[in-house]
Amino acid sequence: MIDAPTGVALAIEPLVTRVLAPNPSPFTYTGTQTYLVGTSDLAVIDPGPAEPAHLAALMAAIGGRPVAAIVCTHTHRDHSPAAAPLKAATGAPIIGCAPLSLDDAGPRADAAFDTSYAPDRVLADGESIAGAGWTLTAVATPGHTSNHLCFALAETGALFSGDHVMGWSTTVVAPPDGDMAAYMASLARLMEREDRVYYPAHGEPIERPQRFVRGLIGHRKQREGQILRLLGEESRPVPAMVERMYVGLDPRLTGAAGRSVLAHLIDLRARGLVSEEDGVWKRAA
Known part of the structure; x- marks a missing residue:
């Protein structure tokens, strides 16, 4: 089990460092996990909430290295709002999921949508971005939200699973944007892959992902x-x-x-x- 100190840069494998945001709740578990991928230049996955302490922790973890991309799996407010201030601080482009703004007044178990999200580039399924020693490829996984992407790290076999698959809880699928048929199809698609480990945005790494996904399908x-x-x-x-x-x-x-x-x-x-x-x-x- 990974220790979860808020704001501390924790290397979880040679190419991956995690920084936990200070936003724990019954719906985010210990908080949003932002991942830094790379060594000499970086991708920042799911920058998280625009909390000053979290932004300061991210800048400390970046340590002056160039940021090639700020990558977002989807646009709930616990995932993407820090993208804009991080772009302002680093000059990096915002790349990843499509923007989505949905007026949803129903009871939610997750954060509402980030209406300020403005990507410089939207990745389609199978498109990649790369830096020194790392390649991230988008895997379209609609269901939790219609714009959700996972990102596969080719060099290590890791998949950054966002909120599509989480180790601590089942994923919220909340209509009107959340779609159960799409979610089940996305789980089935992950079953066909051979990823070594999942790094979710909330909760522990998932070490035997195919077996875990099979269990999620069975639960649904x-x-x-x-x-x-x-x-x-x-x-x-x-x-x-x-x-x-x-x-x-x-x-x-x-x-x-x-x-x-x-x-x-x-x-x-x-x-x-x-x-x-x-x-x-x-x-x-």
């Missing part, structure tokens, strides 16, 4: 089965399903659980398995 299918069984008993609104499915849940997470159930229901409706009327869901005839 189990939740889907729960929903279908409950609706087989009687028609129900989402809150009633959450009450039955998440016994003992922290009340702060009830809204998030509801969004996850809704994401499953939207997927099941698209597959013709359930229907909805006035907020009440039922099994399809």
Whole structure:
């Protein structure tokens, strides 16, 4: 298990250093993990929140070395806001996911979208950026958000998995932008890869990633089965399903659980398995 001191540059392998942001919460675990990739020149992955202490810690970790790119996996406010001030301080371009601004008033279990995010270059699936001794390739993984990218480090077999796969918790898939069908397809795509380790934006490294992803797929299918069984008993609104499915849940997470159930229901409706009327869901005839 990696120690998690906030603001300390911790080398986790020769090409990768981690700096933990001071934004712990029930939804971010110990905080957002910003990764510095490279030795002589750097890529900064998920710069995190625009907190002065975190920016100072990043600049100390950079230590005057050139920054080739500031890379963002997606645009929730715990991931991308520090990109702009870091660009101003280093002159580095912001590269990575597409901008996304969504007015979403529903209960969230993660940060809202960063409306200030302005990339200099958007990477398509399979496109790469490179520096001295490192290459990062974008892997499109929509689901948590429609603009989510993971980044594969060719030289070591590591994958920076953002919020798509996390070691401490299942990923929030919150409609309208979060899409369960896309999320499941993205997990299946990762199963086809041979990455050695995942470095998520929150939580510990994932050392046996294919087995871990297989477990995530199984968990989501189990939740889907729960929903279908409950609706087989009687028609129900989402809150009633959450009450039955998440016994003992922290009340702060009830809204998030509801969004996850809704994401499953939207997927099941698209597959013709359930229907909805006035907020009440039922099994399809």
